Amino acid sequence: xxxxxxxxxxxxxxxxxxxxxxxxxxxxxxxxxxxxxxxxxxxxxxxxxxxxxxxxxxxxxxxxxxxxxxxxxxxxxxxxxxxxxxxxxxxxxxxxxxxxxxxxxxxxxxxxxxxxxxxxxxxxxxxxx
Numbered sequence: 186x187x188x189x190x191x192x193x194x195x196x197x198x199x200x201x202x203x204x205x206x207x208x209x210x211x212x213x214x215x216x217x218x219x220x221x222x223x224x225x226x227x228x229x230x231x232x233x234x235x236x237x238x239x240x241x242x243x244x245x246x247x248x249x250x251x252x253x254x255x256x257x258x259x260x261x262x263x264x265x266x267x268x269x270x271x272x273x274x275x276x277x278x279x280x281x282x283x284x285x286x287x288x289x290x291x292x293x294x295x296x297x298x299x300x301x302x303x304x305x306x307x308x309x310x311x312x313x314x
Contacts, residue, residue, distance in 0.1 A: 196222070197222060200222035220274060223270050238259070272284040272287045
């Protein structure tokens with residue numbers, strides 16, 4: 186695991202240096218280098234986390250929660266990751282307003298997809314009371 190962390194760190198630093206060097210000459214290419222690095226690291230992360238995600242799914246299934254709630258947790262996590270990467274790329278491009286809009290959309294999307302879970306939680310609380 187430490188070797189993977191070191192390799193990822195070297196890859197990210199090299200990509201950042203390349204992006205900074207390219208930004209001086211061709212700003213658009215610099216953004217594509219940053220985007221490609223984000224996609225590569227995220228892809229590697231998902232490949233590495235596949236066994237962990239399977240374990241998490243098993244834990245949720247053992248808890249007796251419906252599978253729709255399990256997928257909700259994974260969807261919310263995916264929205265958070267995508268929103269963070271998008272926001273960071275927009276900030277790196279100098280577009281802080283667009284980055285803030287992306288973060289706002291991500292918060293709204295997570296709130297929207299979690300409504301069924303909130304409804305269930307509220308109904309369970311009212312049943313107890």
